[in-house]
Amino acid sequence: MTETAAKKRRGRVSRAVKSTFSYAVLAAFALAFLIPFYIILITSFKATNRLATSTPFVWLPAFRDLGWDGYRNLFTEYTVTKTGASMVLTGVKNTFLVAVPVVFVGMLASCVSAYAFAKIDFRLKKTMFGALLFSMMLPGIVLLIPSFVIFDFLYLTDTFFPLIVPAMFGSAAGVFFLRQFFSGIPDELLDAGRIDGMGHARIFLQIMIPLSLPAILAQAVLGFIACYNDYLNPLIYLRQEEKYTLQIALQMFSGGNMTHLPTVMAGAVLALIPTIAVYLVAQKYFVAGITMSGLKA
Amino acid sequence: MxxxxxxxxxxxxxxxxxxxxxxxxxxxxxxxxxxxxxxxSLLLSFSGLKGFDVSDMRFLPAGELFANYKTVLAHGLFWKSLLNTLYAAAALPLSIVLALLLAQLLNQKLRGKKIFRTLYFIPFVCSIIALTQMWRMLLNTQYGILNEFFGAFGIAKINWLGDSKYFMPSMIVMGVWQTIGFNFILLSAALTNVNPGYGEAAKVDGAGAWTRFWRITLPALTPTLFYLLVMGLIASLQEFTRFQAINQTVPGGPDNAGLTVVYYMYRMSFEQNITYGMGPANAAAWLLTAVVMLITFLNFRLSKKWVSYD
Structure with missing residues (x-):
C-alpha cells in the first residue's frame, strides 16, 4: 500500500520537475526570439540617437525620452530625387504593384494547373508533372545571370517585368501543394456537377475553389510573404530610385549609414509589420500550407 | 453502365x-x-562575354573551351567562398537539433503551447533586410546587446562583424535564430503523427523516456529530418541576401569572411565584370550546381542507412 503511494508521489514529483524544466527551456527560447524584436521596437521610438546608442542599453526609457522622430525622418528625410516623393512610400507602392499581380495571377495559374493534374486524366500528365517536380530540385541561382542578360537584351531591365511576369505563370511548389489538396476532394462531387451539366470552368469555380479556399489561402499567404521580402531580384533588375521596392529602399538608405539609429529601426519595424500581421491573422492556413508541402514530399 | x-x-x-x-x-x-x-547559362560559361550585351558574345576557341572553368578553379577567392558557404551551412544541423528539442518539449500537455508555437515561427516570415538591420544593432561593438551581455561576465568587447574570426559564427547564430521556426513547425507536425500506441507499449515493457525517444520517436521522424536536411542544404548553399546586406562598409565582410559562392558570382558579374564578366560567373554557377547536386546525391545515398519509411 505505502509502496504504491510512494511510487505515485514520485511520479507526480517527477512530472512537476519535467514540466518546470520544459517551461524553463521554452521560455528561454521565447525570450531569445522576443528580446531582439523588443529592442528594435523600443529603439525606433527613442527620441535621440544618443539614447538609442547608449550603454548600458536603456530598456524602459522615461516617457519624455520617447518620440516619433524615427518614423517622421523615415517618411520625410529620404525622398526620391526625381519626384520628391517619400522613398519609403514609393517603395511600399512598388512592392504592392509587384506583389498583387504575382499573387493573384500566379495563384490562378497554379490552381488551374493543379486542377488538371488532380482531376483530369490526360496522356502527358506524368511527363509534365515530372518536369515540374524536377525543376524544384534545381538550384535556382544558375538562372540569375542568364535571365538578366536575356531581359537586358529585351530592354526589360529596370522595369517590373522580370519581377512580375515569370511569376504569373504559377509555381511548381504551388501546383504540387494544390494538386495534393485537390486530389482529396471526392470525384463523386465532380460527377454530381457534371450531371447538372457543369463544364470544367464551372466545376473549377463552383466546386473546387470554394472547397479548397483554406489551401489556396495558405499558398497565397506564402507567395505574398516571399514576394514582399524578395531582395535579390529587385536588387539586380531595378536601377532608378523611383522603381525601388520597399526592401531595396530600406537597404539603400540605411544599409551604409547608421547615423540615426531610431530611423533605421523605424524602417525595420515598418518592413516587418505587414508580414507579421498577415502571419498572425492567417496563422492556421499558413502553418497548414507549410506542413502539407513539407510532409507529403 | x-x-x-x-x-x-x-x-x-x-x-x-x-x-x-x-x-x-x-x-x-x-x-x-x-x-x-x-x-x-551553359553557353555563357563557354563564352568570353564580359558585359551584358549579347551581341558581343563570342565562344572561346576550341582549345580553350574550358578556360572560364579553369580561371574559377584557379581563383583562390572562389575556393574561399565555397568554404565560407559550407561553413555557413553549419547553421542547418544546429537549427534542426534545436527545433527538434523545442518540438519534443511542446509535444506534451502544457499550458500556453500555442503562444510558444506562434512565437518561434515569427522570424521565418520576416524580411531578411529588416533582420540584418536588427542583427547589426544586436552585434554592434559599442552598444550591441550581445557585448553588453558578455561584458557582464567580464568578456572584452568583440567586433562581431568586423573581425574575420567572429564574422561567420555571428552569421551562423543569426541563421539558426531565423530558421528554427520553419524546422520546428515541420517537426511538430511530424511528431503529432507518431503513433502513440508504440510508445505506450514500450512504456509497459519498461522502456525509459530516453530509450523511447531514440528507439521509437526519432526513427519515425527520419523522413521529415531527411526532407529538412535536403531542402535546407540546397537553400543554404545558395545564400546571398544576408551576406550582401549585413556589412555595407566592407562588402563581403572582413577579409572576405562573408563571401558566399552566390555573392562571388554576383561580384564577378555585376560589380567586377570588367575583369571577369559573364563567362567565369556562369562557370562558377555551374560548379556550384555540381556541388549542390553532389551533396543532394550523397544525401539520398546515405539516407538508405538512416531514414525509415515505415
Missing part, C-alpha cells in the same frame, strides 16, 4: 487536349524562364 458522365477520369481525346492545356501555364513558364536561361 460504365458511366458516360464521368469522362474526366479517362484518357479521351478531348481530355488529352484540355488536360494538357489547363496544366500547361507553369510548364510554359518553366520553359521560358527556366529552361531557356539554363541552356543560355
Amino acid at each position: 460504365e458511366n458516360h458522365i464521368y469522362k474526366a477520369g479517362k484518357k479521351t481525346a478531348k481530355n488529352n487536349v484540355i488536360g494538357a492545356l489547363l496544366a500547361s501555364p507553369p510548364l510554359i513558364g518553366l520553359l521560358l524562364f527556366t529552361a531557356v536561361p539554363l541552356v543560355f
Whole structure:
C-alpha cells in the first residue's frame, strides 16, 4: 500500500520537475526570439540617437525620452530625387504593384494547373508533372545571370517585368501543394456537377475553389510573404530610385549609414509589420500550407 | 453502365487536349524562364562575354573551351567562398537539433503551447533586410546587446562583424535564430503523427523516456529530418541576401569572411565584370550546381542507412 503511494508521489514529483524544466527551456527560447524584436521596437521610438546608442542599453526609457522622430525622418528625410516623393512610400507602392499581380495571377495559374493534374486524366500528365517536380530540385541561382542578360537584351531591365511576369505563370511548389489538396476532394462531387451539366470552368469555380479556399489561402499567404521580402531580384533588375521596392529602399538608405539609429529601426519595424500581421491573422492556413508541402514530399 | 458522365477520369481525346492545356501555364513558364536561361547559362560559361550585351558574345576557341572553368578553379577567392558557404551551412544541423528539442518539449500537455508555437515561427516570415538591420544593432561593438551581455561576465568587447574570426559564427547564430521556426513547425507536425500506441507499449515493457525517444520517436521522424536536411542544404548553399546586406562598409565582410559562392558570382558579374564578366560567373554557377547536386546525391545515398519509411 505505502509502496504504491510512494511510487505515485514520485511520479507526480517527477512530472512537476519535467514540466518546470520544459517551461524553463521554452521560455528561454521565447525570450531569445522576443528580446531582439523588443529592442528594435523600443529603439525606433527613442527620441535621440544618443539614447538609442547608449550603454548600458536603456530598456524602459522615461516617457519624455520617447518620440516619433524615427518614423517622421523615415517618411520625410529620404525622398526620391526625381519626384520628391517619400522613398519609403514609393517603395511600399512598388512592392504592392509587384506583389498583387504575382499573387493573384500566379495563384490562378497554379490552381488551374493543379486542377488538371488532380482531376483530369490526360496522356502527358506524368511527363509534365515530372518536369515540374524536377525543376524544384534545381538550384535556382544558375538562372540569375542568364535571365538578366536575356531581359537586358529585351530592354526589360529596370522595369517590373522580370519581377512580375515569370511569376504569373504559377509555381511548381504551388501546383504540387494544390494538386495534393485537390486530389482529396471526392470525384463523386465532380460527377454530381457534371450531371447538372457543369463544364470544367464551372466545376473549377463552383466546386473546387470554394472547397479548397483554406489551401489556396495558405499558398497565397506564402507567395505574398516571399514576394514582399524578395531582395535579390529587385536588387539586380531595378536601377532608378523611383522603381525601388520597399526592401531595396530600406537597404539603400540605411544599409551604409547608421547615423540615426531610431530611423533605421523605424524602417525595420515598418518592413516587418505587414508580414507579421498577415502571419498572425492567417496563422492556421499558413502553418497548414507549410506542413502539407513539407510532409507529403 | 460504365458511366458516360464521368469522362474526366479517362484518357479521351478531348481530355488529352484540355488536360494538357489547363496544366500547361507553369510548364510554359518553366520553359521560358527556366529552361531557356539554363541552356543560355551553359553557353555563357563557354563564352568570353564580359558585359551584358549579347551581341558581343563570342565562344572561346576550341582549345580553350574550358578556360572560364579553369580561371574559377584557379581563383583562390572562389575556393574561399565555397568554404565560407559550407561553413555557413553549419547553421542547418544546429537549427534542426534545436527545433527538434523545442518540438519534443511542446509535444506534451502544457499550458500556453500555442503562444510558444506562434512565437518561434515569427522570424521565418520576416524580411531578411529588416533582420540584418536588427542583427547589426544586436552585434554592434559599442552598444550591441550581445557585448553588453558578455561584458557582464567580464568578456572584452568583440567586433562581431568586423573581425574575420567572429564574422561567420555571428552569421551562423543569426541563421539558426531565423530558421528554427520553419524546422520546428515541420517537426511538430511530424511528431503529432507518431503513433502513440508504440510508445505506450514500450512504456509497459519498461522502456525509459530516453530509450523511447531514440528507439521509437526519432526513427519515425527520419523522413521529415531527411526532407529538412535536403531542402535546407540546397537553400543554404545558395545564400546571398544576408551576406550582401549585413556589412555595407566592407562588402563581403572582413577579409572576405562573408563571401558566399552566390555573392562571388554576383561580384564577378555585376560589380567586377570588367575583369571577369559573364563567362567565369556562369562557370562558377555551374560548379556550384555540381556541388549542390553532389551533396543532394550523397544525401539520398546515405539516407538508405538512416531514414525509415515505415
